[in-house]
Amino acid sequence: MNESKVWARQTRFLHFGLAATVTFQLLISLVMEAPEAGEKRSVLESTTFEIHEWVGMAALLVVIIHWIWSLRAKDNSNLRFLFPWGKEGFSSMMKDLREIKSLKLPEGGGRGGLPGFVHGLGFLSATGMALTGGILFFILPEDGSKNATAELFHDIHGFIANFIWAYWWGHIAAAVIHKKMGHDTVKNMFDLS
């Protein structure tokens, strides 16, 4: 099998969309400032926040298309690979965990089991960020006078951000390890031909 076809073309495009928008959102969040009642923001802080809102809506679109795709996908981006709750998927994940316990690196890449589930967790966190952000997009008042609902979604958005940051660093580390071990994982996933 041609290695670059480990993942379907649609999966590779959606993964690229998620990687690009989430990375952009994480980096811009270091500069931007949301409106806060009675506080003045610099042009840089307010403009970057506007950009965060719009790129976040693009991320939400990618997430929604990904869910629709993963419901029916024939490749390993199907929901049953991302969330291995079935008998077969679960036992494959337990086998991977046993290998890790005996200090062996399980086979990575395009399959279910532990690698599939790790992708599933990242997909869930990105969904949480995009959904809470998408709600904030509509309910966050421009003058920063947040009501209790806006405050709640703002807090949940900030809470999930911790997971998505950890996941982002972990994903980069995994990509470097694959590269060092001579695997074509990164090349295969980012092949957009």
Ligand code: HEM
């Ligand atoms: C996948 C999409 C998104 C990602 C990955 C993302 C990521 C982040 C991150 C990392 C933070 C900083 C959290 C913290 O340090 O407490 C943040 C803050 C925030 N985001 Fe998003 N975001 C996304 C979509 C959106 C959307 C669509 C909106 C629409 C309004 C939004 C509104 C906010 C607000 C209001 C804050 C708080 C900023 C502040 O308190 O200064 N986000 N986001």
